[in-house]
Amino acid sequence: xxxxxxxxxxxxxxxxxxxxxxxxxxxxxxxxxxxxxxxxxxxxxxxxxxxxxxxxxxxxxxxxxxxxxxxxxxxxxxxxxxxxxxxxxxxxxxxxxxxxxxxxx
Numbered sequence: 736x737x738x739x740x741x742x743x744x745x746x747x748x749x750x751x752x753x754x755x756x757x758x759x760x761x762x763x764x765x766x767x768x769x770x771x772x773x774x775x776x777x778x779x780x781x782x783x784x785x786x787x788x789x790x791x792x793x794x795x796x797x798x799x800x801x802x803x804x805x806x807x808x809x810x811x812x813x814x815x816x817x818x819x820x821x822x823x824x825x826x827x828x829x830x831x832x833x834x835x836x837x838x839x840x
Contacts, residue, residue: 760785767835768793773828775801780822782834789826796822 768782770791780796797816 763834769833769835770824770829771831771833772824773830777801778819778822778824779816780819783821785826789829791824791826791829791832793822793824794820796820 763782764784766782768780768791770778770793772778777799778793778796779799780793783792783794785791796819798819799814799816801814
């Protein structure tokens with residue numbers, strides 16, 4: 736099958752897709768975000784910005800040493816967060832990102 740799309744059509748589709756992704760990313764600003772890192776640490780903080788290299792800036796960030804903190808609801812299994820404040824997470828060390836939806840009361 737021959738692709739009948741012209742280069743202009745492909746470029747406009749790519750631009751539209753990019754704009755949709757940027758719109759979603761902008762909607763996450765000032766929302767809570769959980770980031771799992773390659774070394775096993777989990778960072779939870781407020782998403783402030785990112786850059787073209789996928790580095791992420793989190794504000795009011797706490798660090799947990801393992802993701803089990805979120806799976807265990809028992810008091811003896813809970814970890815305390817190490818408060819870090821403002822952090823820059825290098826994109827190359829990000830394994831997973833979870834955007835926490837805001838709770839509406």
